Amino acid sequence: MQKRGMSTIITTVIMIVLVLVAVGVVWGIIQNLLSEETEEISSGLDRITLKIVGSSVDFSESGKVSLIINRDIGKGDLIKIRIILYDEEGDGYSEDVDASTLTELGSKKFSITTGGFSDIQKISIAPITESTSGKETLKGITNTYKIPS
Secondary structure (H helix, E strand, C coil): CHHHHHHHHHHHHHHHHHHHHHHHHHHHHHHHHHHHHHHHHHHHCCCCCEEEEEEEEECCCCCEEEEEEEECCCCCCEEEEEEEEEECCCCEEEEEEECCCCCCCCEEEEEEECCCCCCEEEEEEEEEEECCCCCEEECCCCEEEECCC
């Protein structure tokens, strides 16, 4: 009779331990998903608007293009700007430039190589921000400047 009582207690303890382990595993998965989604939502709130000053686009340097970019009011930690050059066939060449010193309502001159393109038709820019965890996120193109013919 005593053996039967001990086996019930051991079974009950094992069941409780299994339930606690299962709850811990499920909580770990849920917590991971929530933290990833929260980071994506908070990085989606960044509203950085950049504009190319059209009169500043200069191809005078050999194999380089320089331009001035203005930053409007907008929340977000801007760390880089992707400058994309397009030729007449629509092929693109991009280069990321450091923009950590470009503050809200500020302007800065940037220079990049032309990537071997000889007939550049338009230039686009897209901000790259940094989340709280240090992950870089490329935002959409905020401005495109068409080179006058």
